[in-house]
Amino acid sequence: MASAKPNQDLGxxxxxxxxxxxxxxxLLPTLIPLAxxxxxxxxxxxxxxxxxxxxxxxxxxxxxxxxxxxxxxxxAALWIARDIWVLSAAGRKPxxxxxxxxxxxxxxxxxxxxxxxxxxxxxxxxIGFATATAIFILVWCLFGxxxxxxxxxxxxxxxxxxxxxxxxxxALMPLPRGAGVFDNFSIWLLRAxxxx
Amino acid sequence: MAALxxxxxGFLAAFQFWSFxxxxxxxxxGVVAGALPGISFVNAMAMALPFTYVMEPTQSMLFLxxxxxGGVFGGSISAILINVPGTPASLPATWDGYPMTKRGEAKRxxxxxxxxxxxxxxxxxxxLAFLSAPFASFALKFSQPEFFAATILGLVSVIAIAKxxxxxxxxxxxxxxxVGTVGVDPLYGQARFSFGVPEMESGIRFVVVMIGLFAxxxxxxxxxxxxxxxxxxxxxxxxxxxxxxxxxxxxAIARGTGIGCLIGMIPGAGATPGAVIAYGIEKQVSKRGKDxxxxxxxxxxxPEAAKNATTGAAMVPxxxxxxxxxxxxxxxxxxxMLHGVSPGPLLFIMDPTMVYTIFAAMIIANILMIFAGIxxxxxxxxxxxxxxxxxxxxxxVLSVVGAFGVRNNIFDVYVCLAFGVLGWGMKRxxxxxxxxVLGVILGPLAERYFLTSMANAQQDWTVFFTRPIxxxxxxxxxxxxxxxxxxxxxxLWIARxx
Numbered sequence: 077m078a079s080a081k082p083n084q085d086l087g088x089x090x091x092x093x094x095x096x097x098x099x100x101x102x103l104l105p106t107l108i109p110l111a112x113x114x115x116x117x118x119x120x121x122x123x124x125x126x127x128x129x130x131x132x133x134x135x136x137x138x139x140x141x142x143x144x145x146x147x148x149x150x151x152a153a154l155w156i157a158r159d160i161w162v163l164s165a166a167g168r169k170p171x172x173x174x175x176x177x178x179x180x181x182x183x184x185x186x187x188x189x190x191x192x193x194x195x196x197x198x199x200x201x202x203i204g205f206a207t208a209t210a211i212f213i214l215v216w217c218l219f220g221x222x223x224x225x226x227x228x229x230x231x232x233x234x235x236x237x238x239x240x241x242x243x244x245x246x247a248l249m250p251l252p253r254g255a256g257v258f259d260n261f262s263i264w265l266l267r268a269x270x271x272x
Numbered sequence: 273m274a275a276l277x278x279x280x281x282g283f284l285a286a287f288q289f290w291s292f293x294x295x296x297x298x299x300x301x302g303v304v305a306g307a308l309p310g311i312s313f314v315n316a317m318a319m320a321l322p323f324t325y326v327m328e329p330t331q332s333m334l335f336l337x338x339x340x341x342g343g344v345f346g347g348s349i350s351a352i353l354i355n356v357p358g359t360p361a362s363l364p365a366t367w368d369g370y371p372m373t374k375r376g377e378a379k380r381x382x383x384x385x386x387x388x389x390x391x392x393x394x395x396x397x398x399x400l401a402f403l404s405a406p407f408a409s410f411a412l413k414f415s416q417p418e419f420f421a422a423t424i425l426g427l428v429s430v431i432a433i434a435k436x437x438x439x440x441x442x443x444x445x446x447x448x449x450x451v452g453t454v455g456v457d458p459l460y461g462q463a464r465f466s467f468g469v470p471e472m473e474s475g476i477r478f479v480v481v482m483i484g485l486f487a488x489x490x491x492x493x494x495x496x497x498x499x500x501x502x503x504x505x506x507x508x509x510x511x512x513x514x515x516x517x518x519x520x521x522x523x524a525i526a527r528g529t530g531i532g533c534l535i536g537m538i539p540g541a542g543a544t545p546g547a548v549i550a551y552g553i554e555k556q557v558s559k560r561g562k563d564x565x566x567x568x569x570x571x572x573x574x575p576e577a578a579k580n581a582t583t584g585a586a587m588v589p590x591x592x593x594x595x596x597x598x599x600x601x602x603x604x605x606x607x608x609m610l611h612g613v614s615p616g617p618l619l620f621i622m623d624p625t626m627v628y629t630i631f632a633a634m635i636i637a638n639i640l641m642i643f644a645g646i647x648x649x650x651x652x653x654x655x656x657x658x659x660x661x662x663x664x665x666x667x668x669v670l671s672v673v674g675a676f677g678v679r680n681n682i683f684d685v686y687v688c689l690a691f692g693v694l695g696w697g698m699k700r701x702x703x704x705x706x707x708x709v710l711g712v713i714l715g716p717l718a719e720r721y722f723l724t725s726m727a728n729a730q731q732d733w734t735v736f737f738t739r740p741i742x743x744x745x746x747x748x749x750x751x752x753x754x755x756x757x758x759x760x761x762x763x764l765w766i767a768r769x770x
């Protein structure tokens with residue numbers, strides 16, 4: 077999907093993982109199968125809530141997930157075994173390797189981007205779709221390098237109104253209006269735009 | 273000869289002004305709905321159902337049939353252009369279609385996709401018209417073990433897309449199946465892995481997982497790499513597909529069409545396994561199989577042809593047996609029943625005009641889809657000229673709305689964001705996310721068919737092997753695994769001997 081070349085030499089690390097210590101990058105792929113193995117072994121014990129017991133009729137509701145987790149544990153163990161075999165000799169490549177992008181990858185920017193997206197989702201029920209979306213589009217565009225306010229502000233305002241009209245007006249989707257003062261603002265905005 | 277005469281009559285009826293306009297409207301609604309991530313054509317069909325109350329029974333089927341045909345293709349537009357499959361069946365289009373977009377060949381990828389889809393759909397509509405009855409008698413033999421075997425065949429086909437990493441692919445696939453088990457189980461009604469969160473008891477929807485894994489990771493990468501998605505110009509013209517390009521993928525289209533027609537007729541299978549299996553087989557058959565996933569035309573054409581070839585084929589069990597093979601055909605069944613029409617063998621005797629008008633409409637819709645698809649794709653292609661920062665912001669907002677719209681629930685937004693962060697992480701370490709998505713989509717189906725088969729057979733697991741069709745399909749799955757793994761095993765063998 078990405079232009080990543082999975083088996084590329086880890087020697088090209090500076091481009092692949094700017095901002096992350098190379099030692100950690102080398103270790104990271106080998107930690108993943110271990111984490112998955114632990115997950116596959118621990119999860120069966122947490123399948124049902126403490127006040128529930130699995131039905132004993134037939135195979136029961138636990139049979140399928142348990143079988144899949146067992147399969148996952150087996151394959152994760154195979155993965156670990158292969159990586160141990162890899163680490164034991166020079167010149168062999170681990171099963172997973174950090175993809176190398178054909179352009180520089182800014183990890184810091186990516187992390188901030190992820191935080192912005194998560195914050196947008198978290199703010200939605202609190203400040204409402206309209207306010208959260210307008211703030212998100214504005215901040216994202218500025219952070220993404222678009223500094224011309226004559227472009228960014230109209231895109232933010234027109235875009236938000238268009239999305240409101242499309243989803244709340246046309247598709248009648250009950251998108252979050254926010255709480256308290258934001259709810260009042262959302263209602264005012266929806267009335268002003270003719271959606272309510 | 274009688275079938276030809278009836279089909280001729282069907283064409284006459286379908287070309288009546290209002291009937292024709294109904295097909296065109298349905299087609300456009302389907303392409304647009306399919307292209308919007310999170311708003312699937314099945315949602316569009318469900319929303320369109322009340323509008324069919326005021327239509328004649330035949331006209332309502334033309335409308336829904338148009339949405340169905342257009343929607344199955346529409347999903348590939350966003351898959352190719354922004355790496356977000358509009359429908360689950362468009363997942364394979366992201367594997368080779370999106371890399372073409374990144375090379376600046378979006379127009380070429382879209383032309384190949386729409387041609388392959390239209391060809392697959394057209395052949396499938398002809399199959400529907402001429403081979404409905406004989407195939408229906410075969411599909412009648414299918415029961416839960418056969419459905420389970422068909423789903424397993426769809427799941428194992430993921431090995432073919434493993435890129436020499438079968439172990440990791442299996443871990444990803446099994447992780448996806450485990451995610452699919454969250455919530456109330458299909459047979460016993462007990463909630464699993466809910467961890468005391470009431471919303472978890474309703475399960476995790478694959479659309480939400482798909483949006484999170486594909487859209488968010490891609491947008492963050494767009495931000496982190498400052499990638500330019502604008503179509504490249506070749507002597508002042510955007511790079512499009514030539515007639516030779518289409519001829520070069522004719523084999524892939526033919527194979528994809530054949531696979532789609534066969535899979536589509538299996539009730540419960542549908543477009544997604546059809547497209548994935550076609551991709552897997554094409555990867556093995558194609559001379560450029562090793563390069564699949566980097567923007568190979570055959571890797572785009574085969575699943576595109578297969579997924580639209582399932583549309584006509586899926587109508588076979590619906591019209592001849594009254595068995596809906598997918599969510600889309602279930603809505604069509606509902607529309608027929610709302611109008612007091614009972615599909616089944618008798619329908620061919622009682623109202624052949626209606627049946628053959630539907631057949632004709634499916635043929636017309638697939639031809640018109642080339643124009644509708646290119647038109648809507650052009651609109652989307654223009655979007656690619658927008659500055660990446662604006663494009664990325666709107667993709668995120670649409671993705672969040674798409675996740676919310678699945679159940680009108682903010683919990684789905686949180687799940688989508690969690691999978692978005694996970695998807696980005698997986699991408700950064702080269703852990704494949706496509707098998708995980710396939711596991712979330714097909715896992716619940718496989719579990720349901722497995723448990724009901726076992727319950728019906730008094731927990732005798734040999735039922736899957738003693739039934740001839742089920743045994744044959746599972747045998748095919750085994751052959752497929754060995755076939756896919758054979759190049760790797762051969763390489764290991766040669767290396768050991770050296």
